[in-house]
Amino acid sequence: MLCQVEQSNELTDVNAPAPQPLHVTFREYDKAAARSEAALASEIALAITYNGLSQAVMMVSPGNLEDFIRGFSVSNDIVEDLSEIYDVRLTHFDQACQADVQISSRAFWALKNHRRQMTGTSGCGLCGVEALEQALPQLDILQPVPLPAAAHFNGIRERIEQAQQMARSSGALHAALYFDAYGNAVVCREDIGRHNALDKLIGALQQARIDTRVGFTVVTSRCSLELIHKAVRAKLGTLVSLSAPTALTVQWAIRHRLNLIHVPHRNAPRIYSPV
Structure with missing residues (x-):
């Protein structure tokens, strides 16, 4: 089925319907x-193309998936912001999806100029990186924001567990959540990949034009360097x-405020940051 993603500023809250888990038959190790x-x-499997x-x-x-594509595009420095994404078309198959993304000429030229093949996995976020400059990129320094209230x-x-609808029924999922200035969980995104979960959250927040310098973002996974890259590019204020x-x-978080x-x-x- 071919469908065009509709642009919307509505932010899906943590109680929105989640994809249903698959039910698999098993028996314990006993005849x-x-x-x-x-x-x-x-x-x-999700395949992404930019301007073909x-x-x-x-x-x-x-x-x-729309949130993921938007967040992936921003956090991997393919576009500077969502205004450079003109269209997203998803073609669904039995066990796969093709995403055809139209981006601005400026972004596409930059992508071709610095292009690297990236075969994403749920583990290493640096798969396909061909140069140290890409693994340790130059990033903008953020404007400092106050720490969340203790x-x-x-x-x-416990509140994260309540927000993780998919994990409650199936497990094996990472989550990224945004908490507002009052400490309320506003949106939760889950995925088998920790990078994917954060990309989905970034995409949802930017689509809704939420000021992520206020409040804080939580990841349930290990906080790797790649997640710091994504957080800084998306201009998050606080990562938990x-x-x-x-x-x-920690060094990169301190350096980029x-x-x-x-x-x-x-x-x-x-x-850990600020010290």
Whole structure:
């Protein structure tokens, strides 16, 4: 089915319907055990072209693909902002989707000039990078913003679990969430890939023209350097992770004036940036 993505400024909240998990039959490691069903996360292959030029093929969760394409385009420096995306057309197949994206001439020229083949995976976000300059790019320095109030982190893991509709039924999914200035979870995006989840969130927030310098963004995954790149390019104010960051990640957050906070399981939140 061929469908054109409609442009909208409406922001989908955390209670919006999520793609249904797939039910798979299994039995325990016992010949006498009865067969049961488990709900497992679904995934599809997504191929993205820009003005007819193939750029990436990756495995993603099937929901919120328009958000993912917008966020992927911004956070990978293919477009400067959403005004350079003119059209998105999705062609759906049984286990795959083709996304044909029309972008501005300026963005397309820059893409061809600096193009690299990127075969996305749910693990390494640097697959296909051909030069150190691309792995460690020059990024703009952000304008500092105040840290979120400490009270916003009370019970945050439980609130994240409530917002993760897909993970509750199927598991095996990362999430990226935006919390507003009052500490309320406004939007949640989930995916098998941690980079994909953040890209989906960035796309949703930019489409709705939400000022992400206010409030904070949470990722449930390991906070890798690539996520810092995406956060800085999307001009997020505060990035919060549930897993500890690496030393290099902290250095980049400090250098680019991105607030970076880690929320451990049993200890108080830790502020790594600003120092």
